[in-house]
Amino acid sequence: MIKLENIHKIYQLDKNKSLHALKGIDLEIKKGEIFGVIGLSGAGKSTLIRIINMLEIPTKGKVFVDGLELTALNDSQLRQVRRSMGMIFQQFNLLSSKTVFDNVAFPLELDNSISKEEVKSKVMELLSMVELADKADVYPSQLSGGQKQRVGIARALATSPKILLCDEATSALDPKTTSSILRLLMSLREKLNLTIVIITHQLEVIKECCDRVAVIDGGLISELGTTMEIFADPKKELTKRLVNAVVRKDLLDLLEYTTLDTEYHEGSRVWYEVLFLGDRAEDPVIVDVAKKQNVDISIMAGQINHIQNKPLGILVIAISGNREQFDSVYDAIKERVFNIKLLGYERLGAN
Numbered sequence: 001m002i003k004l005e006n007i008h009k010i011y012q013l014d015k016n017k018s019l020h021a022l023k024g025i026d027l028e029i030k031k032g033e034i035f036g037v038i039g040l041s042g043a044g045k046s047t048l049i050r051i052i053n054m055l056e057i058p059t060k061g062k063v064f065v066d067g068l069e070l071t072a073l074n075d076s077q078l079r080q081v082r083r084s085m086g087m088i089f090q091q092f093n094l095l096s097s098k099t100v101f102d103n104v105a106f107p108l109e110l111d112n113s114i115s116k117e118e119v120k121s122k123v124m125e126l127l128s129m130v131e132l133a134d135k136a137d138v139y140p141s142q143l144s145g146g147q148k149q150r151v152g153i154a155r156a157l158a159t160s161p162k163i164l165l166c167d168e169a170t171s172a173l174d175p176k177t178t179s180s181i182l183r184l185l186m187s188l189r190e191k192l193n194l195t196i197v198i199i200t201h202q203l204e205v206i207k208e209c210c211d212r213v214a215v216i217d218g219g220l221i222s223e224l225g226t227t228m229e230i231f232a233d234p235k236k237e238l239t240k241r242l243v244n245a246v247v248r249k250d251l252l253d254l255l256e257y258t259t260l261d262t263e264y265h266e267g268s269r270v271w272y273e274v275l276f277l278g279d280r281a282e283d284p285v286i287v288d289v290a291k292k293q294n295v296d297i298s299i300m301a302g303q304i305n306h307i308q309n310k311p312l313g314i315l316v317i318a319i320s321g322n323r324e325q326f327d328s329v330y331d332a333i334k335e336r337v338f339n340i341k342l343l344g345y346e347r348l349g350a351n
């Protein structure tokens with residue numbers, strides 16, 4: 001649905017100074033996908049999403065949407081294509097002097113071919129879709145943050161777009177309101193067959209609703225995968241830092257006051273991280289293995305997360321014994337779980 005090829009963006013700051021914000025982004029987003037983009041502040045996320053609808057023109061590279069190369073179009077063609085992409089923002093960007101109805105009607109009124117009756121029925125249909133039909137005549141200042149964003153969503157959908165771009169759309173909302181907006185987006189994806197791109201610094205948002213996620217760092221995509229892959233097994237340091245603060249909070253707290261060695265020393269305990277997926281999160285694997293292998297396994301920390309409603313269990317265990325026992329416990333657990341990783345060795349008496 002969306003394809004970016006070797007996208008560069010250089011901002012010319014003044015005569016001698018420029019800023020290379022994007023340094024060669026290749027990305028494909030599938031039809032019907034909810035795709036997340038995360039990264040630190042200033043990483044280039046907003047630049048990237050604005051390049052998808054060509055509000056920002058890339059310095060180099062090609063943008064394709066639904067098979068059409070946007071970077072090859074002229075301004076009037078672009079204006080037409082932009083109507084197939086809606087966008088919502090952190091600050092909602094509603095017109096304060098217009099009612100809810102008029103805010104949503106605004107993009108439709110730009111199109112002379114639509115009659116007043118058609119505008120009215122479309123706007124009321126959109127407002128009931130976002131459950132605000134009863135607020136049609138009020139002004140934005142009379143709405144809560146979540147309601148304002150619902151108006152923003154209705155307005156973004158007025159031109160029946162195929163793509164919805166969301167730049168930090170829930171960042172100004174409390175967690176409960178955020179969840180309700182995300183549920184709305186997920187249901188709209190089903191109902192309208194939308195492709196949704198979500199830019200956010202809230203990892204909770206990614207965890208709840210994205211199918212895949214890209215991490216952007218230094219103007220490039222540093223890691224990309226399904227949301228489950230990224231949360232279960234982050235590879236890059238930045239990705240680890242971002243996702244672990246959410247799904248490995250207990251483990252991080254624990255490691256703050258436990259020093260683990262990378263080398264085994266006589267008498268050390270070994271620490272493993274064990275990952276369980278889906279239904280297997282309920283299996284009594286650890287107890288079984290401890291019994292069969294006749295070793296002591298201590299559970300040091302545990303956390304169950306829900307990634308798009310699928311459980312991901314993370315357990316940290318410590319085992320006393322010798323190296324052969326460690327290896328056979330590792331093999332026995334590995335057979336029955338999603339993944340097991342060595343965290344390190346604890347020298348008893350060292351902490």
Ligand SMILES: Nc1ncnc2c1ncn2[C@@H]1O[C@H](COP(=O)(O)OP(=O)(O)OP(=O)(O)O)[C@@H](O)[C@H]1O
Nearest residue numbers: 011019021039040041042043044045046047048201
């Ligand atoms: N119009 C502009 N002119 C000059 N520099 C810009 C412009 N827009 C963005 N930049 C610079 O490009 C870089 C990327 O900015 P961008 O807004 O895309 O980051 P971001 O990842 O969205 O950050 P945040 O999480 O803070 O919103 C930053 O260094 C920013 O200062």
Ligand SMILES: [Mg+2]
Nearest residue numbers: 045046047167
């Ligand atoms: Mg931004």
